[in-house]
Amino acid sequence: MRRMLLAAAFVCCAVFLCACTAGRLPAAGSTAAPVREELNGWPENEYTALVPQPENGTPAWALWYEEQGVYAVFLTGITRAQGEQYVQALQQAGFEEGEADAEDASAGYLLHKGGTVLSAAVSEGQLGIYISPGAAQ
Numbered sequence: 001m002r003r004m005l006l007a008a009a010f011v012c013c014a015v016f017l018c019a020c021t022a023g024r025l026p027a028a029g030s031t032a033a034p035v036r037e038e039l040n041g042w043p044e045n046e047y048t049a050l051v052p053q054p055e056n057g058t059p060a061w062a063l064w065y066e067e068q069g070v071y072a073v074f075l076t077g078i079t080r081a082q083g084e085q086y087v088q089a090l091q092q093a094g095f096e097e098g099e100a101d102a103e104d105a106s107a108g109y110l111l112h113k114g115g116t117v118l119s120a121a122v123s124e125g126q127l128g129i130y131i132s133p134g135a136a137q
Contacts, residue, residue, distance in 0.1 A: 039062055042073075047131040050113075096111060
């Protein structure tokens with residue numbers, strides 16, 4: 001049940017970001033798949049430069065949706081409370097909450113700052129951060 005809720009939270013976050021990047025969706029028939037990258041540390045790139053690095057958790061893998069302009073980082077070994085503290089740190093860094101929803105096993109947050117849209121999926125043991133620069137107008 002917990003895995004289903006976590007998967008549902010990740011899907012919801014992805015749907016939110018896809019809706020925010022409607023102007024950059026791939027053309028019909030596009031076969032572009034996300035590029036998965038195994039991580040040994042916090043990735044440094046144009047996407048992650050837009051957000052503060054989480055103080056807790058271990059970066060495990062990332063997905064890059066090149067055509068959509070979305071980069072997602074997934075951390076393990078993080079408590080739900082630590083994940084929610086990260087969302088608070090994002091808000092202190094100037095990100096404004098657009099939407100939020102929580103259940104017993106997980107929580108999802110949609111935040112924005114300037115043109116950057118960020119979605120965070122928080123659960124016990126994992127944190128997913130979806131970053132889309134230039135999506136909000």
